[in-house]
Amino acid sequence: MSHHQHLSIKDWALEDRPREKLLAKGLQSLSDAELLAILLGSGSPKESAVDLAKKILKDCNHNLHDLGKKSISELKNSYHGIGDAKAISIVASLELGRRRKGNESPEKAKITCSRDAYNILYPMLCDLRHEEFWILLLHRTCQVIRPVKVSQGGVGKTIIDIKIILKTAIENLATAIILCHNHPSGNTYPSPEDKAITKKLIEACKLMDIPVLDHIIIGDNQYYSFGDEGML
Numbered sequence: 001m002s003h004h005q006h007l008s009i010k011d012w013a014l015e016d017r018p019r020e021k022l023l024a025k026g027l028q029s030l031s032d033a034e035l036l037a038i039l040l041g042s043g044s045p046k047e048s049a050v051d052l053a054k055k056i057l058k059d060c061n062h063n064l065h066d067l068g069k070k071s072i073s074e075l076k077n078s079y080h081g082i083g084d085a086k087a088i089s090i091v092a093s094l095e096l097g098r099r100r101k102g103n104e105s106p107e108k109a110k111i112t113c114s115r116d117a118y119n120i121l122y123p124m125l126c127d128l129r130h131e132e133f134w135i136l137l138l139h140r141t142c143q144v145i146r147p148v149k150v151s152q153g154g155v156g157k158t159i160i161d162i163k164i165i166l167k168t169a170i171e172n173l174a175t176a177i178i179l180c181h182n183h184p185s186g187n188t189y190p191s192p193e194d195k196a197i198t199k200k201l202i203e204a205c206k207l208m209d210i211p212v213l214d215h216i217i218i219g220d221n222q223y224y225s226f227g228d229e230g231m232l
Contacts, residue, residue, distance in 0.1 A: 018050065032064065033057055039089045044081030052081055065221065068094040068127040098123050111142045114225035117178045117216055121147055125182035125218045131158040133181040135165055137174035138213070145172050147180075160197050162204050169210050177205065179215040188217045188224035190231070198226055 018034040030038075036053035037043075043052040056079060060066040067090070075087040101123035111117050117136055124147065125132060131153040137145040148168055151158050158181065169177050179201060181194075190198075198215045205212050214227035226232050 032062070036090070039093055040082075040086050041089075042081075047081070052079065055079065064094070065126060068098065069129065094127070098127060109144045111136070111138060111144065111178065111213070114214055114216060114223070114228050117180070117214060118218065118223045118225075120144065121180045121216065122218055122223070124149070125180070126221075128182055129184050131181055131184060133158050133160055133179070135168065136178040136180065137169060137172045138176040138178065140175040142176065142213075145174055148172075160201075162201060165201065166204060166208055166210075169205070170208065174210060176211045176213050178213050180218065182218040186220040188219040188222055190215075190217055190224060190226070195231070198231070202232065 018030060018038045021034065022030055022038070027035075033050055033053040036056065037049035040049040040052060043049040047055075056067070056075075059078070060070070070091070072084070072087040072091055075082050075090060076084065109116065109120060121134055121136060124134060132149055133151045133153075134147055134149050136147050139145060150164050150168060151160060153159060165177070168174075179198065194215070194217065198212070201215075202212045212232065214225055214232065216226070217224040
């Protein structure tokens with residue numbers, strides 16, 4: 001092992017230390033590994049925080065979306081030098097990022113296509129390992145009132161209560177809704193159950209004069225739109 005590999009971040013040249021680099025050159029100058037190293041604070045006796053961060057990202061195929069799916073126990077059990085504190089820092093920071101994305105004023109948004117609905121709902125559902133069913137409540141002008149989670153299930157499916165969906169839409173004075181759920185497997189193609197519940201919801205909402213404009217299934221960075229595919 002070379003002498004350089006024994007160096008801690010404190011021994012590096014100033015411009016190579018992530019915190020100092022951030023202050024000197026700005027956030028945009030840092031790589032994902034350097035930002036992750038700042039969260040870690042330190043590595044282990046055998047490697048620096050940056051090396052540890054690079055290893056974690058490599059195992060996630062350099063995909064922050066995949067990193068966001070890792071649990072505290074997975075991080076602790078997979079890497080020497082990561083205990084509760086570091087694992088919690090990682091999952092908390094990724095959750096903050098997810099919430100920030102989800103808080104980008106959806107109530108001011110207007111839905112003009114399936115991609116608009118996907119952009120609002122994706123942050124709520126992208127990192128989940130279980131299924132959740134959400135509805136996007138809309139005004140008459142297709143302006144978003146708010147997204148609402150209506151149920152949560154297991155890895156394979158979630159139970160949909162039509163009465164709760166209708167009650168939520170009526171209480172919020174929605175004039176239309178968009179249905180949405182995720183597939184933790186990443187495969188967005190609708191199951192026979194997905195098609196059946198969509199049909200039931202369309203019929204039930206029709207009785208209350210609340211059209212179902214779309215049903216979106218979210219997977220890994222992709223989605224399936226019942227509306228776009230002519231399935232409504």
